[in-house]
Amino acid sequence: MLNGFTVAIDGPAASGKGTISKAVARHFGFAHLDTGLLYRAVGARVLDGELPEDAARALVPADLEDDRLRSPEVAQEASRVAAVPEVRALLVDFQRSFAARAGGAVLDGRDIGTVICPDAQVKMFVTARADVRARRRFEELRGKGVDTTFEAVLADVEARDARDMGRADAPLRPAPDAVQVDTSNLAIDAAVEAAVALIAEKLPARG
Numbered sequence: 001m002l003n004g005f006t007v008a009i010d011g012p013a014a015s016g017k018g019t020i021s022k023a024v025a026r027h028f029g030f031a032h033l034d035t036g037l038l039y040r041a042v043g044a045r046v047l048d049g050e051l052p053e054d055a056a057r058a059l060v061p062a063d064l065e066d067d068r069l070r071s072p073e074v075a076q077e078a079s080r081v082a083a084v085p086e087v088r089a090l091l092v093d094f095q096r097s098f099a100a101r102a103g104g105a106v107l108d109g110r111d112i113g114t115v116i117c118p119d120a121q122v123k124m125f126v127t128a129r130a131d132v133r134a135r136r137r138f139e140e141l142r143g144k145g146v147d148t149t150f151e152a153v154l155a156d157v158e159a160r161d162a163r164d165m166g167r168a169d170a171p172l173r174p175a176p177d178a179v180q181v182d183t184s185n186l187a188i189d190a191a192v193e194a195a196v197a198l199i200a201e202k203l204p205a206r207g
């Protein structure tokens, strides 16, 4: 009954998209796709010497399991390859098929509500101040043993935001019908509750 029910969650780097997406997927039993991983996997292949378009064409599911994908170096390369229209075009079908799967789906990224799933039943645009996002990502990376500084993480976040908002193809911006949630002063539980309430309102009546 929920076939094709899609939740689109977009926003800048480390705003909390993934955290909210995972939690609502668990809550409603939806499948979840972190679309950033696709661009990160292309970026990782490019760091290994492939050309962006070849890398996007060669992508296989196992690429998404690579431990390196969460590193700041791969994040930077991901935002570079994400500005290449051919790369974006090669990733569209996979994302749309995922969105159409049985049982409902939540996809998080930059252009889900604007380009990939413009007809999504629920659209959220998650934001937070850059210093707050960088602080959270810094703590997360430090927890994983990555050797970095708050300043370096802030620079990464700001550089990627600028590139993601400034590109011509599918720039990062809220869809006109997206509900904007600023998590700067919102705990994870409260952010998840807001998302759950929003989705519950739009779910088709059961029974």
Ligand SMILES: Nc1ncnc2c1ncn2[C@@H]1O[C@H](COP(=O)(O)OP(=O)(O)O)[C@@H](O)[C@H]1O
Pocket (backbone or CB within 6 Å): 011, 012, 013, 014, 015, 016, 017, 018, 019, 020, 136, 137, 140, 183, 186, 187, 188, 189, 191
């Ligand atoms: N509302 C919040 N309050 C505090 N920390 C948060 C909140 N949302 C996410 N985080 C933390 O911030 C980091 C980035 O969140 P994540 O969901 O990975 O962001 P994104 O998917 O947008 O990059 C994670 O370590 C996560 O646990």
Ligand SMILES: Nc1ccn([C@@H]2O[C@H](COP(=O)(O)OP(=O)(O)O)[C@@H](O)[C@H]2O)c(=O)n1
Pocket (backbone or CB within 6 Å): 012, 013, 014, 015, 018, 035, 036, 037, 039, 040, 075, 078, 079, 080, 082, 108, 109, 110, 111, 112, 160, 161, 164
């Ligand atoms: N739908 C998407 C998802 C990610 N991306 C790109 O991929 C990069 C990494 O995305 P991500 O979601 O994994 O990054 P974080 O927000 O987790 O830091 C972003 O900076 C974007 O350049 C995109 O262009 N479109």
